[in-house]
Amino acid sequence: MTILAIDLGGTRLRAALYTDDFQQIARAETRTHPEEGQDAVLKRLFETARQAIPAGHTPSLIGLSTPGPMDAERGVILHSFALPGWKDVPLAAIVSEAFGNVPAFAQNDGNVGPIAEYRLGAGRGTNPMIYLTVSTWIGGGVVIDGKLFTGWSGHAAEPGHMQLTDDEGNVRRLEELASGTAIGWHAQKRLKTWDKPTLLRESATVDGAAVGAAAVQGDPLALEVVATAGRYLGLGMVNLLHLFSPEAIVIGGSVTKLGDLLFDTVRATIDERVLAPAFLPPNLIRLAACGDDVCLLGAAVNAVDRLGS
Amino acid sequence: MTILAIDLGGTRLRAALYTDDFQQIARAETRTHPEEGQDAVLKRLFETARQAIPAGHTPSLIGLSTPGPMDAERGVILHSFALPGWKDVPLAAIVSEAFGNVPAFAQNDGNVGPIAEYRLGAGRGTNPMIYLTVSTWIGGGVVIDGKLFTGWSGHAAEPGHMQLTDDEGNVRRLEELASGTAIGWHAQKRLKTWDKPTLLRESATVDGAAVGAAAVQGDPLALEVVATAGRYLGLGMVNLLHLFSPEAIVIGGSVTKLGDLLFDTVRATIDERVLAPAFLPPNLIRLAACGDDVCLLGAAVNAVDRLGS
Secondary structure (H helix, E strand, O other): OEEEEEEEOOOEEEEEEEEOOOOEEEEEEEEOOHHHOHHHHHHHHHHHHHHOOOOOOOOOEEEEEEOOOEEOOOOEEEEOOOOOOOEEEOHHHHHHHHOOOOOEEEEEHHHHHHHHHHHHOOOOOOOOEEEEEEOOOEEEEEEEOOEEEOOOOOOOOOHHHOEEEOOOOOEEEOHHHHOHHHHHHHHHHHHOOOOOOOHHHOOOOOOHHHHHHHHHOOOHHHHHHHHHHHHHHHHHHHHHHHHHOOOEEEEEOHHHHHOHHHHHHHHHHHHHHOOOHHHOOOOOEEEOOOHHHHHHHHHHHHHHHHHHO | OEEEEEEEOOOEEEEEEEEOOOOEEEEEEEEOOHHHOHHHHHHHHHHHHHHOOOOOOOOOEEEEEEOOOEEOOOOEEEEOOOOOOOEEEOHHHHHHHHOOOOOEEEEEHHHHHHHHHHHHOOOOOOOOEEEEEEOOOEEEEEEEOOEEEOOOOOOOOOHHHOEEEOOOOOEEEOHHHHOHHHHHHHHHHHHOOOOOOOHHHOOOOOOHHHHHHHHHOOOHHHHHHHHHHHHHHHHHHHHHHHHHOOOEEEEEOHHHHHOHHHHHHHHHHHHHHOOOHHHOOOOOEEEOOOHHHHHHHHHHHHHHHHHHO
C-alpha cells in the first residue's frame, strides 16, 4: 500500500507519497495562494499531489490535513479562516474522485500533529500525550489511550484557548500570552518604558522573530520578554498537568527554537506551581521530532487508522 | 449481592448497605474525630459499618471512599491531610479482613463523586462528563468513555488546581478564587474599601456561609463577591470546555446552593469567552443529583466495577 498525503495549509501546499510504514517515497511543495480562490487552489493541489507520485506508483489511500473547522467524519471543510470563501467543501470526496476513487480521509491540521508525534515522533507509547505547537499562535491536541481525544464537540483540545489573566488582571487566551505573536506584543509594550540599551530599539519590526534573534544575542529586554512568555507557557502546562496528568508534553513550533532561554522559565514555573511531584514523569517535556512534514505524516497515519476502523 | 459502602471523611464517617442496583438498605453515620488517632478511627469505622448491616444481611463486597492521596490499585491510604498521622495504611485489606475477607476496593473521595454522578446521577450517559464540587475548596473529576480518567499519575483531574491570575496579576489556583473559602476572602478584602451599608459589617465571621446568607438577602457587597467568584468559576469552566469539550459539567457542593446568584455570572462568562458555540451542548451545566451520599454511592459503584474488571 502507498499513501498519498496532502497538507493544505493557508500558506503552503505540500504532498508526499509514503510506504505503509510511513517512509517517504517522494514529496512536492508549492505556495497555496488562497486569495486566488477555491478553484485555483484545488487545481494547484491536484498538480502538487501528482508531482509527489513518481512514475510507476499509484496511491491506494489518501490522507488530507486541512485547516479547520472541518467535519473529519465526512471529510468536509466547513469554513476556514485560512481559506477565505471556502464553505462546506467535501474535500475528501473531491480528491478521492480525482485520484481514481481511492479512499480519502481528511483531518483538521490541529489534530494530525498529535497523531504523528504519538505514532512516529517524540511521544511514542506515552499515555496521555499532549502535543503543543507554539509559533504564530498556540495549537495542539491530546492523545488518550492511543486515540486522538476530541470530546463531545469533536473540537477538543484547544490548549491555546485556555483562559489566563495577564499581569494587569485582563483575561487572555494562553496564545495571547505565550505565542510568537505574544512575544512581539510583550516586547512592544515593554519597550515603551525600557530606558536601557536594547537591540530592539533599532529593529524595523518588533515581532516574535526579532525578539527571538535579540534574545539569542543576549539582549536583556528580549531575554526578559522571552522569560515572561515562558512563565505563561509554564502556567498553561501546569493546568494541563493538573487536568490530564500527561506522561509527555511534546512541543514544537518556531518558538521552541529558543531552547533553554524559554524552557528554563517554563520548567521553573512548573516546579513552583505543580500540585505534587507525582504529576511529573521523567522526561515530561519533549521536543517534537516529526519536523516540517508533521502534518503530512499525521494525515497519512490518520488515513490508515480510518481505513482500518 | 449486597455492597457495604464506607465513606471515611475527615469530619464524617458514613456507611451504608446497598443492593446490586444501588438501592440503600440501611445507613449509619458518626463523626470521624481523626484527632483521636488511627486505631480509634478504625474502631469507630468498624462499629459504624456494622450498624449499617441489618440482621440477616452479609455484605458480599465492600467499597471504600477515602481521603487522598491514596493508591487505588492496592487500596492503600498513602498519607492524608484529613487524617493526620495515617501513613501507608492498607485500608482495603484491613476492612476486608474485618468483614470475613470479602473483596474490598478503595478509591479517592475526589474520584467517587464523578463515578456516582456518571452512573446514577445528573451525568448519566454523557461523554465526556466533568464533575465539580464547589464547597470549602474545589474538587472534581473527569469521566471519558464511561471510565474515570486519572492520567499517567493516577491523580488527574484536579480542576481546583487550575492556575488563573487574580485581578492584581497574582497567580492563584481556581479554588483560591471561586470556592466557599475564596468567597469569604473576597468579601473580607472588599469590605475594607466598601463605604455603603452591608450586612457583612455586622457579621461576626465573614466567611463563605455568611456571604451566601447575605447575598440571598440582596446585600450588594455579598452579591458582588458571589458574582466575582462566579466569573472565576466561569473562566475555569471555559478552560474545561476548550480542553475536554464535555457533554455535561455536573456541579455540586454547598456553594451551588446560591443558584442563579452564582450561575448567572458563570453562564455570562462562558458565553463571552467560549471559542465557538459548537463547544456548548444543550444542558451543559447540571446540578449534582446524588446528594449527601454521593461518596457512598460512588464507593459502591467503584467496588462493583473493580470486582468485574
